[in-house]
Every structure is written in C-alpha cells, then in structure tokens.
Amino acid sequence: MTRRKLPLLLCITALAAAFAIVGIAQSATPAPAAFATPLNNDGSGAVGNGLTDAATFTADTVKFMTEEDIPQGIGPIYNARACVDCHATPNVGGTSQQAELRVGHNASGNFVNPTLLINDGANSVPNRSLVNQRSICDIAAERVPGAENIHALRASLNLLGDGFIEAIDSNALFAISQNQPRQTGGQIAGQFIQVPVFEAGGAVRGARFGWKNQMASLLSFSSDAYLNEQGVTNQFNPTDNTTVCKTTDDPEDELEADGLHDIDHFARFMRGTQAPPRDTTLAATAKLAGATVKKMNPSTR
Secondary structure, three states: OOOOOOOHHHHHHHHHHHHHHOOOOOOOOOOOEOOOOOOOOOOOOOOOOOOOOHHHHHHHHHHHHOOOOHHHOOOOEEOOOOHHHOOOEOOOOOEOOOEEEEEEEEEOOEEEOOOEEEOOOOEEEOOOOEEOOEEOOHHHOEEOOOOOOEEEEEEOOOOOOHHHHHOOOHHHHHHHHHHHHHHOOOOOOOOOOEEEOHHHOOOEEEOOEOOOOOEOOHHHHHHHHHHHOOOOOOOOOOOOOOOOOOOOOOOOOOOOOOOOOHHHHHHHHHHHOOEOOOOHHHHOOHHHHHHOOOOOOHHHO
C-alpha cells in the first residue's frame, strides 16, 4: 500500500503544482471542503461534493454504515462488521478510533510476513502480517507465534475526499516525485510506484491509497478492505483467508437489484465525499508555521 499515501490536502495542493510541472495551465479550482454528509444535520443542506445527487449519496452512506453478520458472509476472521466502524471520526468516512494489529519478524534485515495459526495450529493463514482480532467462532481465532516479535498498531486512514485523489493523473504524481529532490535540496524524494487495478484487468496505475500505497483505485481499495477487514469475499477477492467455521458460498458480495455490489457502493460513497476542511484558526498559529516558511537553502543547513 512503497510509501504511505500522500495526505489529502497535500495531494490537492500537489495537483496544482503538478499542472505547472508538466506544463498544464493552472485553471483547477480547489476541491470542495466540508464535513458534509446526510448525517451531519447542520442545517446547511449540504450533501457530498456535488458530484452525486442526494438520494444516491444517502443510499451509499447507508451501505457504508450497514453491519454485516454471518449470513452475509462476515469472517471467519475479521476486524469490524461495517466500514464505518473503522472510518467514523469526525464524520462517516473519517479516521478510526480503533487500531488494527500487524506482526512479523526480521530476517537478514528484511521484514517477513508470518504464518498465523488457527484452531490450535491445525489450520493457518500464511504470509499475512494482519492479525484479525475477531472471529465467528472460537477455533477460528488467530494466534500469533512467539517468534513474531515485531508488533505495530495502525489506525485506519481518513477516506474523505479520496475521490479527488483518485482523479489525479498518474503522470502528475510521477512528475512530482521526479521534481521533489531538486525542489527540496534532496531532503524529499517520494517514490512513485505502480500497482494493478483490479477492475482494469490488472493494468497498472500510480499507487495512492492505503498505509503502504498498495492501491490505485477506490474500487480496488474497497474490495481489499471488504475481504481483509470484514472477511466478505467479492468479485475481485473471491476466496476467504480461512474456511474454518465458514458456512457461506463465495463470493459473498452478491450483485443486487440495482446492478451493483456492496463494493461499488463503498467506492461511490468515497467519491462523493468532500475534502476535510482546513482549520483556519489553527493554521494561523505557530504550530503550522511551516506552511509559510520559504524553502530552505541547502547550503545554509
């Protein structure tokens, strides 16, 4: 998912900068920014970012908040029952108040994904650093071998405004990475990587989503999270990580009457959200003085 995804506001700013880098006229307008979903009830009447209608955005938000259970295919191992469980602060689609667990060990200086044990070692999940903290039955609960001495807690990332990140041309991101060393005196050198897009038959695109920058589209991101965080198989990830206690048939994310799958609704919800607004009061304080500091001369460091 390789570096973490660019922060949202940085990406939007970087997009304007990239236009200049690649010689495109700077005519883009700022992304609409507000915590505006149907659940805000702030009297403004604002819904989403204006790129979808109110009824559609409301329906997609409901899907994003709907909790799954065993008949809907949750598990056998999972972390949450609904997308909103990990993306809720300060609004639906935001950051998480929960942390997921990653484990592993070093071998010859390289991080190694472990094999996690299930059912007293009778079953296992190989090559997996994510430890799901819930299961639909006791024997499906994952156990971390003692040799896995690297433990890290990660909070889920904010999703608000990610539709604007998805829309950035890969060439713009590549141009930013190529110009960063020169523009920062060698202090910043972002790595541009390309990853397969599930819905494009594996065609690659500039990566931009997830802790390790491993996804390039919101539909791919939704598919991956639906399996690995909720244990619900889908058209792009059709096999569960374990079959211990499993009672449903794959893929569990079935086509609905509207011609869409759950992951289609999740992706469309994210594409319909506004970017997080900037706290203008905080921005005026010394804590964010870096926003106005001129680029440091490498020779005077």
